[in-house]
Amino acid sequence: MKAVLCKEWGPPESLVLEDIPAREPGPGQVRIKVRAASVNFPDVLIIQNKYQFKPERPFSPGSEAAGDVISVGEGVTHVKAGDRVLASTGHGSFAEEVIAAAEKVVVLPPGLGYDVASAFMLTYGTSWHALTDRAALKAGETVLVLGAAGGVGISAIEIAKARGARVIAAASTEEKLAVCREHGADATINYETEDLREAIKRTTDGKGPDVIYDPVGGKYAEPAFRSIAWRGRYLVVGFANGQIPALPLNLMLLKGASVVGVFWGDYTRREPQANQEDVQQMMALLAQGKLRPHISATYRLDQVPQALLDMGARKVTGKVLIVP
DSSP, X not given: OXXXXXXXXXXXXXXXXXXXXXXXXXXXXXXXXXXXXXXXXXXXXXXXXXXXXOOOSSBOOOSEEEEEEEEEOXXXXXXXXXXXXXXXXXXXXXXXXXXXXXXXXEEOOTTOOHHHXXXXXXXXXXXXXXXXXXXXXXXXXXXEETTTTBHHHHHHHHHHHHTTOXXXXXXXXXXXXXXXXXXXXXXXXXTTTSOHHHHHHXXXXXXXXXXXXXXXXXXXXXXXXXXXXXXXXXXXOOOTTSOOOOOOHHHHHHHTOEEEEOOHHHHHHHOHHHHHHHHHHHHHHHHTTSOOOOXXXXXXXXXXXXHHHHHHTTOOOBEEXXXX
């Protein structure tokens, strides 16, 4: 089978596409023919040895995929050969086949396409955990989403709206903000052309947002936090900007505010039952059309380096897919 391989730590251009032997699943594993795999920001980091999890090389990037079960290993009973499934793999999905841990494999509901399924779990799982668990978001509260036109940003907009919140979306271009409005944003901020603090003041009547969802980091973190409401919760989701901000601790004191870490991957490992309950609630909203991933482009396996370059340069709106 063909697979995109990271043999040495480095940029996307260092990846290679090769034929490798197919593997049989071991106990508790599922072998899946990949129909679609989504690109996520951790895929850009993991090949450069900049991510929390460091696989043994050579490995394929690609943290989630949808496809058909080829075979199952000993002890696997909830899926069988021929089932249409979604798998959270951590890595390995940018290939024609992937081996996944059975507990990370979910049977797709009838009518759910491989494309939408593959674009769903990581981004929506992250945002669901962030907003419902870590922020304890309540109906009527205001959420500011930074980097709002990316995959996790759009998922945060939709989940916050589904929970009854008001959403302000911040992004870098008018084209991206238009997509945010299509997915439910009540107000928008172009933080490349507007003063962020003044724009937040304007869109919240001076009160500030109750929750700030930040997958970007960098220079916008401090002005956003300085604008947070009393008892606000600042969600640290990631650092797509490449810079980890340093916030003065006195700001938390003055606002009675909290900085809350969001690490969905470890949450799924440490609290699998709670995560399964989250998945069921998200799938219900997906079936109702309240959650709908925005897929802006597809790439072939030989185009994976370009897909990762586009992701790293923040040229991606919503989600992009790899379709073997």
